[in-house]
Amino acid sequence: MEKLSIPKGTRDFGQIESFRRKFIIDKIQKEFIKYGFSPIETPTMENLSVLMGKYGEEGDQLLFKVLNSGDFLKNTTQKDYESGHKGFFNKISEKGLRYDLTVPFARYVVMNQHNITFPFKRYQIQPVWRADRPQRGRYREFYQCDADIIGTRSSWNEVELTLLIHDVFKSLELEDFIVKINHREVLFAMAAAADLKGKEIPFCVALDKLDKIGTEAVLSEVEGLNGNPSIVLKYLKLINEPIDEKSKIERLAKITGAQNKGYEELLSFFKGLNEFPARNFKVELDFSLARGLSYYTGMIYEVKPTKVKMGSICGGGRYDDLTGMFGLNGVSGIGISFGLDRIYDVLLESQLFPETAKGGPQVLVIHLDEMSFKHGIQLVDALRDAGISADLYPDNVKIQKQMTYANKLGIPFVLTIGSDEIAQENYPLKNMVSGETTRASLQNIIKLLNP
RNA sequence: GUGGUUGUAGUUCAGUUGGUUAGAACGCCUGAUUGUGGUUCAGGAGGUCGCCGGUUCAAGUCCGGUCUUCCACCCCA
Numbered sequence: 001m002e003k004l005s006i007p008k009g010t011r012d013f014g015q016i017e018s019f020r021r022k023f024i025i026d027k028i029q030k031e032f033i034k035y036g037f038s039p040i041e042t043p044t045m046e047n048l049s050v051l052m053g054k055y056g057e058e059g060d061q062l063l064f065k066v067l068n069s070g071d072f073l074k075n076t077t078q079k080d081y082e083s084g085h086k087g088f089f090n091k092i093s094e095k096g097l098r099y100d101l102t103v104p105f106a107r108y109v110v111m112n113q114h115n116i117t118f119p120f121k122r123y124q125i126q127p128v129w130r131a132d133r134p135q136r137g138r139y140r141e142f143y144q145c146d147a148d149i150i151g152t153r154s155s156w157n158e159v160e161l162t163l164l165i166h167d168v169f170k171s172l173e174l175e176d177f178i179v180k181i182n183h184r185e186v187l188f189a190m191a192a193a194a195d196l197k198g199k200e201i202p203f204c205v206a207l208d209k210l211d212k213i214g215t216e217a218v219l220s221e222v223e224g225l226n227g228n229p230s231i232v233l234k235y236l237k238l239i240n241e242p243i244d245e246k247s248k249i250e251r252l253a254k255i256t257g258a259q260n261k262g263y264e265e266l267l268s269f270f271k272g273l274n275e276f277p278a279r280n281f282k283v284e285l286d287f288s289l290a291r292g293l294s295y296y297t298g299m300i301y302e303v304k305p306t307k308v309k310m311g312s313i314c315g316g317g318r319y320d321d322l323t324g325m326f327g328l329n330g331v332s333g334i335g336i337s338f339g340l341d342r343i344y345d346v347l348l349e350s351q352l353f354p355e356t357a358k359g360g361p362q363v364l365v366i367h368l369d370e371m372s373f374k375h376g377i378q379l380v381d382a383l384r385d386a387g388i389s390a391d392l393y394p395d396n397v398k399i400q401k402q403m404t405y406a407n408k409l410g411i412p413f414v415l416t417i418g419s420d421e422i423a424q425e426n427y428p429l430k431n432m433v434s435g436e437t438t439r440a441s442l443q444n445i446i447k448l449l450n451p
Numbered sequence: 452g453u454g455g456u457u458g459u460a461g462u463u464c465a466g467u468u469g470g471u472u473a474g475a476a477c478g479c480c481u482g483a484u485u486g487u488g489g490u491u492c493a494g495g496a497g498g499u500c501g502c503c504g505g506u507u508c509a510a511g512u513c514c515g516g517u518c519u520u521c522c523a524c525c526c527c528a
Contacts, residue, residue, distance in 0.1 A: 400487070420486090
């Protein structure tokens with residue numbers, strides 16, 4: 001028999017893992033709701049015409065395509081086959097697994113525009129798929145937790161999402177993170193001033209690698225693009241200067257020499273944060289941040305853990321015309337996406353999962369014989385009725401075995417039933433951590449377990 | 452997609468220049484303990500050495516392919 005396995009880059013989640021993932025989702029969802037977002041869901045599959053071309057050429061390759069049902073070769077010819085995989089898949093596949101939640105959301109907004117009241121705040125927590133090569137913190141199936149505000153240009157949105165990011169990580173008790181901020185227009189101004197107009201994307205890619213490959217390597221990449229390295233060197237020096245955001249923005253504006261709404265928006269963003277002096281913001285202006293997704297047009301965000309080696313755990317930004325690709329122009333929006341799987345990895349490594357986030361019953365009822373089991377049925381029902389998560393050991397086996405079971409599952413309390421207990425209606429409740437046993441009536445036990 | 456890396460018991464790993472019945476620790480099962488788990492002690496079960504093929508008298512060990520893991524690049528949650 002073939003050895004059982006699951007596809008590359010996918011994972012099974014055991015009981016504790018699942019419970020902890022649910023724990024994270026609950027926290028994020030609670031914050032989303034607190035900020036006034038409403039949930040939507042979109043299908044796992046989209047038509048390829050919706051997905052293709054939205055993530056760049058690279059992205060098209062990473063899409064999982066779904067083979068057409070039935071005789072998928074029906075409408076193909078030898079010529080199609082000879083044209084190679086890039087053309088051929090068009091003939092045999094018309095659906096694909098979603099690559100992110102933002103593009104399906106744009107499609108949803110355009111399709112349902114007449115039923116949507118703008119500004120529309122939606123959240124969406126669903127898995128996405130990418131045919132990437134798996135690595136640490138990189139999976140082929142992973143969950144995104146998105147919150148988007150669409151149909152408004154208000155600069156309050158940028159501040160609001162920053163508050164949301166901080167609240168989410170606060171509720172997860174994750175403190176070691178940094179929110180990096182930049183602006184797409186500023187990046188374009190930087191490229192233009194360095195003689196790289198029209199080559200903004202490769203410029204951004206080079207700049208984004210600064211902390212990885214260093215100043216020299218970035219400059220030589222700029223030279224390779226026929227850019228002006230002496231201007232870029234000024235950028236790189238400025239990026240690492242320990243000065244406040246306002247003067248940093250002003251100095252960059254001086255270097256690039258162009259009037260640009262990006263500078264104004266960044267200035268007003270930081271001014272907006274100052275409206276909340278009691279908040280402990282972990283925000284950093286970083287002109288080298290250049291998120292790849294091409295639909296961003298305004299401010300961009302990226303959240304990175306500072307103590308755990310891991311890529312970004314949250315990212316997003318403003319897009320002026322996301323729905324434009326589906327024919328609805330002039331609808332500005334802004335969104336962020338939390339990466340559940342990476343947040344999980346960071347919390348695990350930082351040992352931040354609370355003891356309580358593991359599930360299982362709070363009390364196990366164990367029994368010595370048939371009579372006790374029958375009594376236990378009623379007892380466990382009464383406990384559950386009182387809102388206590390309780391379980392009854394289902395088989396009539398030795399008491400050691402039942403105790404071991406409770407111990408292995410980490411069940412905090414065990415209640416034992418024998419003939420004496422049935423007669424007296426008084427039960428020993430054992431605390432499995434301290435080992436102490438308290439005898440009490442059912443009513444008092446309910447009070448003890450459910451304060 | 453390119454280059455590298457990993458795979459031996461449920462888990463983490465040993466396994467000599469190819470050479471008899473492939474080991475350890477932890478875990479698991481049974482008992483010491485027929486109304487009390489976690490500690491201790493005694494015993495026990497468990498492996499087509501990822502898969503396919505090749506070289507050889509002989510392959511866990513060498514060679515090729517394949518799958519998987521992790522890493523770098525690319526890109527990204």
